[in-house]
Amino acid sequence: xxVISAASGAFGRLVIDNLRTRGDVVAxxxxxxxxxxxxxxxxxxxxxxxxLRVAFEGAGRLLLISSPELDSARRIGQxxxxxxxxxxxxxxxxxxxxxxxxxxxxxxxxxAYLATERxxxxxxxxYTLLRxxxxxxxxxxxxxxxxxxxxxxxxxxxxxxxxxxAVAAANVLTGEGHLGQAYDFTGxxxxxxxxxxxxxxxxxELPDADPGPMSWISAQVRAGALERQTPDxxxxxxxxxxxxxxxxxxRHLPRVP
Numbered sequence: 437x438x439v440i441s442a443a444s445g446a447f448g449r450l451v452i453d454n455l456r457t458r459g460d461v462v463a464x465x466x467x468x469x470x471x472x473x474x475x476x477x478x479x480x481x482x483x484x485x486x487x488l489r490v491a492f493e494g495a496g497r498l499l500l501i502s503s504p505e506l507d508s509a510r511r512i513g514q515x516x517x518x519x520x521x522x523x524x525x526x527x528x529x530x531x532x533x534x535x536x537x538x539x540x541x542x543x544x545x546x547x548a549y550l551a552t553e554r555x556x557x558x559x560x561x562x563y564t565l566l567r568x569x570x571x572x573x574x575x576x577x578x579x580x581x582x583x584x585x586x587x588x589x590x591x592x593x594x595x596x597x598x599x600x601x602a603v604a605a606a607n608v609l610t611g612e613g614h615l616g617q618a619y620d621f622t623g624x625x626x627x628x629x630x631x632x633x634x635x636x637x638x639x640x641e642l643p644d645a646d647p648g649p650m651s652w653i654s655a656q657v658r659a660g661a662l663e664r665q666t667p668d669x670x671x672x673x674x675x676x677x678x679x680x681x682x683x684x685x686x687r688h689l690p691r692v693p
Contacts, residue, residue, distance in 0.1 A: 437463060439519065439527075441480060441488075444470040448501050450602035451609075456582075458610045464491040469594070482514035488521035496528040497609050500552075508547045508555050515552040519559055528616055531608055533561035533601075536567045536594075536620055536664070553618075554584050564608050565618040570653070570662070570682050571630035572597045572623060577631045583638040586628040587651070589658035590641070596623030596669055604672040614672075621669040628682040634681050 438455060442448050452472050455461045464480035471477040474538035480491030482503050492498055500518055505511040520529050538549035550566075556563045561614050572595040575586045601621060608614045632639035644651045656662060669677050 437494055438497050439464055439478075439492055440499045440501070441491075442466075442482075442499070442501035442503065442509045443472055445501065445504065446603060447598055448499075450599055451499060451501075451605050453608035455609065458606065470652070483520060485517040485521055487524050488518055491529055491669075492522050493524075495522070496522045497659060498527045498604060500524055500530055503554075504531050504550065512546040512551045516555050516556065517534045519552065519555045519561075519686055523559045523561055523663075527561060529560075529564070530556055531546060531564045531566060531614075532556055533603065533605070534565050534567045534618075536569045538567055539618065543676050544578060562615045564614045564616070564688060565594075566601070566608065567618065567620045568596070568601055569622050571601075571672075572678075572683070577628055577684060579635065579637055583640050584628055584632040584635070585640045585642045587642050587644045587654040587658075588628055590627055590629045591657050591660055592625040592627050592663040593657055594622040594625055594662050594664055595681075596621055597679070597683070600669065600673060600677045607653060607674070608671055619668040619672060620664075620666045622666050622670075623669065623677050624663060624679045625663060625665060631681055631684050634685060 437460045440451055441464045443452060444465040449472050452461055452463060452475055462478055464475045464478050465471045466481045467576050468477050468479055478491040480488045496599045503511045505514060506677045532552060534553055535546055535549040538546045538553055553565055573593050629639045644654055
């Protein structure tokens with residue numbers, strides 16, 4: 437039996453959609469009324485360790501989807517409770533959606549992921565770590581007044597679409613040869629100027645807006661921090677990952693003269 441935690445979120449729903457014909461799947465959610473349809477549902481709340489032990493019981497493989505909590509200390513507590521519950525009930529293997537670079541930095545947004553990876557290793561459970569990049573879904577360029585704009589300095593982004601990462605997770609959960617592996621997933625490198633060229637529109641570089649998450653990410657892009665490439669995602673997918681340019685061309689091409 438495959439158990440998917442945080443299954444009511446966008447990523448969890450996509451993973452379940454990819455697993456419906458691959459075996460027994462159980463959705464674990466905080467609010468059963470928001471659970472995906474068509475699969476058995478169990479209540480499991482990252483803030484309620486007792487509920488997690490019940491929810492994870494009998495799992496041959498558990499997909500531990502990272503908590504959406506933004507506070508690192510609280511997120512770490514939630515993740516460690518989930519790992520402890522998985523160990524307590526003897527989960528067969530745990531697959532964790534970590535973050536790209538979590539193994540190299542212990543500050544900022546990677547802190548909770550690194551702490552969780554270490555807890556999984558210390559648990560002694562068989563594991564696979566899926567280190568995700570930023571989702572392309574949040575970065576798809578939009579044409580406005582005949583132009584695409586960004587504050588990225590024309591540098592590359594290694595984002596990947598949530599749909600491809602969900603297929604990869606489903607492949608790991610149902611395939612062989614993945615235990616003990618840590619996959620550093622990156623999507624095909626792309627840039628905003630490249631997308632503008634593909635669409636035949638103007639590209640304009642804009643100054644950063646007010647301080648915030650996107651401003652911080654843009655600064656990371658300008659510094660080249662999102663240009664790392666690995667073959668891991670394509671290898672696990674068994675095919676090339678979808679590119680941002682192909683997605684944008686499909687969405688906008690009819691509007692371009």
